[in-house]
Amino acid sequence: MTCSKCGHQTDGGKFCENCGTNLNADSESVQNAAGSENVQNAADRSQSQRYVEATKKASSMYFSFCLRVLKRPYTEMKHAGEQHIANSIITMAVFALAVSLSFYFGLKGFFDSLGQYSGVFSQSYAMPTFFEIAVKPAFTFAIYIFLLFVFTYAGLRIQGVQASFKEVLGRFGTVLIPFAALLLAALLLSLMKTSLFLHVLFFGLCGVVFLIPPAVLYSYQEKAKGAVDMIYATLLVYLMTFIAIRVMGDLFLEYLGGIGGSILSRMF
Numbered sequence: 001m002t003c004s005k006c007g008h009q010t011d012g013g014k015f016c017e018n019c020g021t022n023l024n025a026d027s028e029s030v031q032n033a034a035g036s037e038n039v040q041n042a043a044d045r046s047q048s049q050r051y052v053e054a055t056k057k058a059s060s061m062y063f064s065f066c067l068r069v070l071k072r073p074y075t076e077m078k079h080a081g082e083q084h085i086a087n088s089i090i091t092m093a094v095f096a097l098a099v100s101l102s103f104y105f106g107l108k109g110f111f112d113s114l115g116q117y118s119g120v121f122s123q124s125y126a127m128p129t130f131f132e133i134a135v136k137p138a139f140t141f142a143i144y145i146f147l148l149f150v151f152t153y154a155g156l157r158i159q160g161v162q163a164s165f166k167e168v169l170g171r172f173g174t175v176l177i178p179f180a181a182l183l184l185a186a187l188l189l190s191l192m193k194t195s196l197f198l199h200v201l202f203f204g205l206c207g208v209v210f211l212i213p214p215a216v217l218y219s220y221q222e223k224a225k226g227a228v229d230m231i232y233a234t235l236l237v238y239l240m241t242f243i244a245i246r247v248m249g250d251l252f253l254e255y256l257g258g259i260g261g262s263i264l265s266r267m268f
Contacts, residue, residue, distance in 0.1 A: 062087055069177040078219050080174040082166040088173020091180050092149075095208075096142035098183035102190045102201050104134040109193035144244065145176070145208070151240040152213045155233040159217070160225030168216065175215050179208045209245075213237040 065087055069076045149172045156163055182204035189197035214234045221230060228236075 062090060066177050066181075069174055070181060073175055073178050074215060074219070077171050077175040077215065080170045082164065082170055084170035084174055085166050088169050088176070091173045091176050092142060092145050095145055095176060095180045095183060096138045098180065098187045099141045099201065099205070100134045100138040102183065102187045102197055103137065104130065105187070105190040105193075106197055107133060109190065113193070147244050148209070148213065148241055151237045151244070152216050154240070155213065155217055155237040156220055158228045158236070159220070159230065159233050160228075161220045161223045163220060163223065171216055171219060172212065175212050176208065179204050179212070182207065209241055210238075213241070 065084070149169060152172060153165060153168045156168060182200060186197045186201040186204060189200060214230075214237075217230055217233055217237070224230065
């Protein structure tokens with residue numbers, strides 16, 4: 001046994017032969033420390049397990065909610081509210097990622113097809129990085145979908161609808177789910193390297209712009225106080241949306257130009 005105080009090795013006994021320290025007390029201290037460490041490790045494992053179980057439960061609830069919405073989008077949207085705000089945020093994130101990833105894998109498929117004829121384009125250095133063409137645009141599309149929600153909320157306010165910001169966000173995100181599913185289908189098609197993904201992507205984006213705002217506005221029609229007719233409120237939402245598209249379109253063109261410059265710089 002080794003004395004914890006002086007480090008002297010002893011064959012046995014209750015006290016250290018060198019300094020007289022109680023060896024039994026040292027042994028009990030070590031055992032207690034080991035026991036405390038085991039208890040802490042067990043608590044950490046238990047807490048991690050609770051986090052995993054909570055994540056699984058939340059994922060299952062979100063998936064079940066999406067299935068219900070896909071069956072009856074408008075009906076489920078009318079019953080949505082503040083309690084669905086987390087689902088709405090997740091759906092907006094899925095929307096932004098699906099669009100940007102579709103562009104990324106679509107461009108990657110384009111490069112792969114050119115690689116059959118040109119060794120230059122088949123080189124990996126010619127392809128922009130994942131961050132350049134997928135991560136950065138995802139933030140742009142997230143801002144765009146949030147602006148569309150803000151414009152829709154503004155349309156409700158000018159109609160005199162007394163609905164909270166969170167409640168409207170819950171409804172907006174709920175009716176966004178079918179279109180997010182379309183964009184996920186476009187992403188799958190882009191992974192399959194088929195140009196059909198562009199048609200599905202365009203259809204989904206048009207549906208988001210032209211169908212979601214009037215659907216949300218109409219769902220509150222019974223609460224409107226008649227300050228502004230729903231037709232004019234919808235037109236106002238479209239006007240603000242197209243202004244935002246115009247501004248963000250310039251940003252997107254600038255982004256595409258940056259990608260083109262990045263490709264040329266890598267090639268030459």
